[in-house]
Amino acid sequence: MTIDWLACELHTHTIHSDATHTLSEMAEAARELEFDWIALTDHNTVSGLIGKETVVIEQGISILPGMEWTTFYGHMLTLGANVQQTADWRLIGADDIGKGLTDIHESGGIAGIAHPFRIGSPICTGCFWEFAIGKWQLLDYIEVWNGTSPNMKSYNRRAFEYWTELLNLGIRITALSGRDWHHSQVSGETTISVTYLGLGLDDRASEHDSGGTAEQRLLKAIRHGAASVTLGPLLTLSATEQLSRTETGQTYRLGDTAVIHSSNGNTLSITIEADFGVRKRQWTIVQQKLSLCLVGSKGIVAEWKIVAGSTIVEACLDLTDELWLRAELYGSMNGQEGLLAFTNCIYIEQAKTTVS
Amino acid sequence: MYKTLLDIRSTIIPADRHVHLVHRFALPQGISKLVITFAYSPKKLEDMTRINELVVSAVERYVEADSRMAAYGNPDYGLLHNLLTVSLDDPAGFRGAAHRPSPEQKIFLAESEATPGFLAGPLPSGLWELTISLHEIVTDTCQFHLQVQSEEERRAGV
Numbered sequence: 001m002t003i004d005w006l007a008c009e010l011h012t013h014t015i016h017s018d019a020t021h022t023l024s025e026m027a028e029a030a031r032e033l034e035f036d037w038i039a040l041t042d043h044n045t046v047s048g049l050i051g052k053e054t055v056v057i058e059q060g061i062s063i064l065p066g067m068e069w070t071t072f073y074g075h076m077l078t079l080g081a082n083v084q085q086t087a088d089w090r091l092i093g094a095d096d097i098g099k100g101l102t103d104i105h106e107s108g109g110i111a112g113i114a115h116p117f118r119i120g121s122p123i124c125t126g127c128f129w130e131f132a133i134g135k136w137q138l139l140d141y142i143e144v145w146n147g148t149s150p151n152m153k154s155y156n157r158r159a160f161e162y163w164t165e166l167l168n169l170g171i172r173i174t175a176l177s178g179r180d181w182h183h184s185q186v187s188g189e190t191t192i193s194v195t196y197l198g199l200g201l202d203d204r205a206s207e208h209d210s211g212g213t214a215e216q217r218l219l220k221a222i223r224h225g226a227a228s229v230t231l232g233p234l235l236t237l238s239a240t241e242q243l244s245r246t247e248t249g250q251t252y253r254l255g256d257t258a259v260i261h262s263s264n265g266n267t268l269s270i271t272i273e274a275d276f277g278v279r280k281r282q283w284t285i286v287q288q289k290l291s292l293c294l295v296g297s298k299g300i301v302a303e304w305k306i307v308a309g310s311t312i313v314e315a316c317l318d319l320t321d322e323l324w325l326r327a328e329l330y331g332s333m334n335g336q337e338g339l340l341a342f343t344n345c346i347y348i349e350q351a352k353t354t355v356s
Numbered sequence: 357m358y359k360t361l362l363d364i365r366s367t368i369i370p371a372d373r374h375v376h377l378v379h380r381f382a383l384p385q386g387i388s389k390l391v392i393t394f395a396y397s398p399k400k401l402e403d404m405t406r407i408n409e410l411v412v413s414a415v416e417r418y419v420e421a422d423s424r425m426a427a428y429g430n431p432d433y434g435l436l437h438n439l440l441t442v443s444l445d446d447p448a449g450f451r452g453a454a455h456r457p458s459p460e461q462k463i464f465l466a467e468s469e470a471t472p473g474f475l476a477g478p479l480p481s482g483l484w485e486l487t488i489s490l491h492e493i494v495t496d497t498c499q500f501h502l503q504v505q506s507e508e509e510r511r512a513g514v
C-alpha cells in the first residue's frame with residue numbers, strides 16, 4: 001500500500017496574461033526545480049494552453065489546465081479541462097459564486113479561493129475575497145500559502161488561521177499553496193513552496209483514488225485532501241486503528257475520515273513522517289532543533305523536537321472530541337523562522353455507541 | 357483593406373468601477389483578420405492626497421489591526437492604477453482576454469495566429485462581443501478609445 005507523492009506548483013501565469021515568461025520557459029524552470037506537475041492558471045484566459053502537449057514532451061513535465069478567475073470580488077483558481085467553456089466569471093456577481101462553482105464542477109473542473117486575504121482594491125484589484133459564500137461544500141480548496149516565502153506573509157498567516165477556523169466548524173476543505181508564478185528568475189533568499197498531491201499506487205491504497213486519467217486523479221486528490229504543503233521536507237500523516245495491543249485495523253491517510261470505536265476500547269495509532277530526501281538539491285535546512293507537531297481541533301495534541309533529517313514518530317494518543325488532525329513542522333529556513341510544512345487533515349468521527 | 361466595425365471613445369469615472377461594458381457588433385462573412393485597438397488614460401493616480409486616502413481606507417478595510425503599521429509604509433501600495441481589460445466572444449463563445457496592465461493594447465486574431473491571451477481560429481460571421489471590464493478607476497475621470505477593425509480575405513487573382 002503505497003502513495004506516490006507528486007510535487008506540484010498549482011498557481012502560475014504566462015505572457016498570455018500578465019507574466020513575463022512563456023509556458024515553455026516556465027516548464028523548463030519548473031523541471032529544474034524538480035516539480036512533477038504545474039497548473040497553468042492565467043488570468044481569465046486559456047490561450048496559453050495551446051501547444052501544451054509539445055511543451056510537455058519537450059520539457060518532460062506534466063501540465064494541468066486551469067485559470068485564475070480574476071474578478072472584481074475575488075480571485076479564484078479553477079483546475080481541470082475546458083473550464084472556460086461553461087463557466088464565465090463575467091456573468092457572476094458578488095452574491096452568485098455558488099452558480100459559478102456549479103458551472104465549474106459541471107465542466108469537470110474544481111475551484112479554490114486564491115490568496116483570500118491579500119490586500120484588495122485599489123492596491124491589488126479583486127485580490128481580497130469578497131464573494132459571499134453560501135455553501136462551503138461547493139469550494140474544493142483554499143490557497144493558504146500564496147507567493148514565494150509564503151510563511152512570512154501576514155495575509156497567508158491569516159488564511160491559515162481561517163482554514164483552521166473552518167475546520168473547527170466542521171467544514172472539510174483542502175488547503176494548498178501556489179507560487180503565483182509570474183517570472184522565471186529565482187533569487188537565493190526566497191523559499192518556494194510545493195504542494196505534494198498523493199495518488200494511490202494500488203486500488204486499495206486510498207478510499208478516494210479510483211482510477212481515471214492522471215489529471216482527474218490529481219483533481220480528486222485535491223478534493224479529498226490527499227495533499228501536503230512544504231518549503232522542503234515532505235510531511236505525511238497516517239492513523240491506524242488499534243484494535244488491541246497487537247491487532248491493527250484500517251489505516252487512514254490524508255483526507256480520509258477515521259472512525260474511532262472508543263466504546264470497544266479502540267484507539268488510533270498516529271504516524272508522522274518527515275521525509276528530508278525529497279527534491280534535495282532545491283532547499284536546505286541547517287542543523288537545528290525543529291518542532292514537529294500533531295495539531296487537532298483542540299490545539300496541539302503532541303510535539304516532538306527533531307533534528308533536520310528524515311524522521312518517523314509514532315504515538316497512541318487521546319483523541320477524544322477531536323474533529324481533525326494534521327501535522328505541522330516549525331523551524332528556521334534561510335534565516336526566516338516559522339511554519340515550514342503542514343499536512344492536510346485526517347478527519348475524526350466518533351462511532352455511535354453500539355448496544356451489545 | 358481594413359474596415360472599421362466600431363470606434364468608440366468614452367469617459368468613465370470611479371462610480372463606473374466594476375461595470376462590464378459589452379459592445380455587441382456584427383462581423384460580416386469572409387473576414388481573415390480582426391484587429392482591436394484599445395487605449396485608456398490616465399493609467400496612474402498622481403494626486404498624493406487622494407493616494408493616501410485610498411491607501412488608508414484599503415489598509416483599514418483589508419488588513420488586520422496588528423499588521424497595519426507595516427502596510428501603511430509599504431512603498432508598493434502607493435502605486436495606484438486604473439485597470440481596464442478587454443475580452444472577446446464570438447457567436448459560439450470565448451475567444452480570449454487581455455488581462456494585463458498595459459493601457460495601450462493592439463490585439464489581433466486570425467485563422468492561424470493571435471495575440472497572446474486570444475484564441476486563433478476561423479472568424480465566423482455573426483454577433484461578436486467585445487467586453488471592457490472596469491476593474492479599477494482611481495482617477496477622477498478616465499478616457500478610453502476602443503476600435504475594432506476587420507480585414508477581408510484576399511481572393512486569388514484580385
Ligand SMILES: [Zn+2]
Pocket residue numbers: 068075114115127
Ligand atoms: Zn490572484
Ligand SMILES: [Zn+2]
Pocket residue numbers: 011012013068180181
Ligand atoms: Zn495569480
